[in-house]
Amino acid sequence: xxxxxxxxxxxxxxxxxxxxxxxxxxxDIQECSGGHPEWHIVGDAIKEAYSGxxxxxxxxxxxxxxSNAGARWMYPTAxxxxxxxxxxxxxxxxxxxxxxxxxxxxxxxxxxTPMKVxxxxxETQVIQPYEYGHEYSKRTLLWLKNLPLLKPTDxxxxxxxxLPSNTGGAKRGxxxxxxxxxxxxxxxxxxxxxxxxANQWGGILKV
Numbered sequence: 001x002x003x004x005x006x007x008x009x010x011x012x013x014x015x016x017x018x019x020x021x022x023x024x025x026x027x028d029i030q031e032c033s034g035g036h037p038e039w040h041i042v043g044d045a046i047k048e049a050y051s052g053x054x055x056x057x058x059x060x061x062x063x064x065x066x067s068n069a070g071a072r073w074m075y076p077t078a079x080x081x082x083x084x085x086x087x088x089x090x091x092x093x094x095x096x097x098x099x100x101x102x103x104x105x106x107x108x109x110x111x112x113t114p115m116k117v118x119x120x121x122x123e124t125q126v127i128q129p130y131e132y133g134h135e136y137s138k139r140t141l142l143w144l145k146n147l148p149l150l151k152p153t154d155x156x157x158x159x160x161x162x163l164p165s166n167t168g169g170a171k172r173g174x175x176x177x178x179x180x181x182x183x184x185x186x187x188x189x190x191x192x193x194x195x196x197x198a199n200q201w202g203g204i205l206k207v
Contacts (some may be wrong), residue, residue, distance in 0.1 A: 015036065016194035017198045020198045
């Protein structure tokens with residue numbers, strides 16, 4: 001049975017499902033950086049999602065135009081919305097919804113918290129890296145179709161913000177030691193979360 005990991009060039013989730021014996025394929029408009037080009041499709045993730053070839057899909061649609069972290073660009077001045085940014089966000093929303101509504105039985109879509117003005121459907125679950133063995137906070141939302149909530153596997157009590165845009169830790173008095181990473185690296189799935197997806201959802205997909 002085939003599993004599509006949409007909009008993933010890192011192959012983190014793809015490799016986690018491959019380790020469990022699934023025929024998983026990452027798909028992105030970029031070449032992969034995960035070391036297994038034989039498991040990677042360079043092309044349109046929407047086209048793959050609607051191809052009828054897949055039983056399940058884990059999707060990571062582009063988020064930076066919709067993310068709440070970019071609200072300062074959506075509202076350059078108080079009360080005034082940037083029309084160009086809003087138009088780009090609506091295009092990103094359309095892409096997101098096409099993945100979410102793809103004709104695939106099992107679907108999980110991952111994204112950070114979106115701006116309210118975008119109007120995405122209510123998420124199914126909120127997860128954090130520190131619930132899956134990583135000492136970081138990075139609020140991540142999941143939209144699930146025919147899949148159960150992901151259960152924490154290794155909760156860490158000491159953690160720090162992963163992204164520079166997350167200033168919440170500093171406001172709470174933590175030492176905000178951020179990871180200096182690129183936009184591409186910031187969007188990669190943590191291995192602990194990928195493993196939890198493969199371990200917990202894999203059993204359902206094999207039934």
